[in-house]
Structures are given as structure tokens and as C-alpha cells.
Amino acid sequence: MVQLDFITSLVQDMKGPFFHTFSLGAIELGNGFGINTNILETNIINLSVVITVVIYAVGGALQELLENRKKVIFDSFNKAEEQFAKAQEALAEAQQAFNEAESKVQEIKTQGTTKIQQLKVALVEQTAQDADRLETSKETTLRLEQDRIKNALRRNLVVKAMTGASTKLEKALQDQGKQARVLETVIPTLSTAISDS
Template structure:
């Protein structure tokens, strides 16, 4: 701190003299110009190197930061390109899945139609078989009713015509028939 004050006193002495008023002191020994030039030279030589070193370090740091930023930008570009490629692949895959889904849906539709047609044909066959069975049952019932009615009429006729002469003639005819076959 004293050096700073001494330097200020010396500057004021150079510029203003010893209080005699305003003027320039031309006495080299009193103004201490030699000391000032030595101090300025030392400050410039040591301070200049430090300042140069500081500026060089700052320059290297800035260059390193720029290189790192360039590297990060390249990495970001590569990641962006990879992401775009993945997006394109995903879109292609999604399109394939949609197409496959459409094809599968169409195949399922055709399969359902064929299955329904087969079921309809089977049901038609069952219907025809059921109709034939019902017709056979109806014919069987009608036949049984006709036979029952015919038997009833025959019985009725037999009962109406069943007198003793008729029975005797039937019995005689059967006896004659069986006697022919006697061996």
C-alpha cells in the first residue's frame, strides 16, 4: 500500500512540483522517472506474461469448448439420424402390421362365410333327413291306420257273415287243403 502511495506522490511531484503552484518539475532525480520506468517495466514484463498466460488459457478453454460443442452437435446429428431411421422403420412396421391385419381380417371373414355356408348346408341336410323321417313316420302311421281299418272291416264282415254254415265251409276247406299235403 505504501508503494502505491509513494507512486502517487511521485506522480504529483512530477506534474505539480513542491507546492509552488502549477508546473512541471524537470529535475529527473526529484521526479524519480527512473524508478517509475523500472516499476512499469517490471509490471509489464511480469504482468504481461501472466496476462498472456491467462489469455492463452482462456483461448485454449474456448477452443476446447468449441470443439466439444462441435462434437456434441455431431453426436446430436447422429442421434437425430438414428431416431429418424427408427421412426421410418417403425412406420414401415406399422404399415406392414396394418396390411397384415387387413389380410387376416379378410381371411377370417372368408373363413366365417365358408363356415356359415357349410353350417347352412349341414342344416339343410338335417332338415331334409328330418322331413324324410317325418314322411316315413306319417306313411307308417297311415299304413297302420289303413291296416287297422282294413282288419276292422274284415272282422266286421266276418262277424256279419259268420254264421255256422260259413264256419263249416271254411273249416272243411282248410281240412281238405291240409289233407292234400299229408305225406
């Protein structure tokens, strides 16, 4: 045993009320590390009694607490599984709705393309028909205008011819008798010519 008197002297050298009333005395140190096999000194019996009492008294409560915790964990797990299943259903429904919407969009695109093609064909046909009608109308208008001009020219020619013939007849025929005979033969001829034009 080694005595540590220097600690005592150190403590005595310190000033203060605590250090004057307290004295360490001699401290003995062991010879090294070892296992104490004395059951009474190590309190193994006391510890085993305390542990047994704690396990007996607290064990039921601890087991109940663990069971409650286990139940809470299982309930949480079941709720999570239910929510996951609901989320999977919602995802499947959303996917189906998306697929239906995509199909509808594709159908609308196809219908739109078909409708555009039909409208394009109808517009081309309508334009061709309008062009034909305009061409026919133009030809008819030209023909009518030509006929009108021809008729006007014929009338003018007839009027000029009659005026010229009438003037020539008046000069050539001084005699009224001659004039009457000539007029009787010329007027029916002129009337026929006018009605033919």
C-alpha cells in the same frame, strides 16, 4: 490571468473549522485548450517506463492467461462439437428406430387388414356351409317325419282294413268251414299287403 478572489471570500465567509484553516489563494485559468509539448511536465517518459514494466512483468502472465482462456474456449468448442455429433448420431438412431417402428406399424396394419379379410371370407364360407347343413338336416328331418307319418297311416289303414274285413267276414260266414277257407285265402293276401307297406 484572471484572479478569482470571490472564491476566496466565499470560502472565508463559510463557517467551520475546515474552511478557516484552508485558503485557496489565487487560481489562474488557462487561455484555452492546447497540447502541452513539454515531455517532462506531461510524464510521457514515466508512463512509457511504467507501461513497459507492466507489459514485461504482466505480459507473460497475461499471455499465459489468454492462452489458457483460448485453450478453455477451444476445449469447450470441441466438447460442444462432440456432443453435437453424439446428438446427431442419437437423432439418426432415433429417426431409424422411428422409421422401423412406422414400417412395423404399417406391416401390422396390412397384416391386420389381410387377416380381417381372411376371417371375413372364412366366416361367410362357414355360414354358408352351416346354412347348407341346416337345410340338408331340415330336408332329411322332414323326409323322415313324412316317412314315419306315412308308415303310421299305412298301419292304421291296415289295422282298420283288417278290423273291418274281419268284422265283415265274421258276419258273412256263419259257418266255421267257410270261415276257415276264406281265412286261408285272405290272410296270406293281407300279410303280403302289410309287409309291402
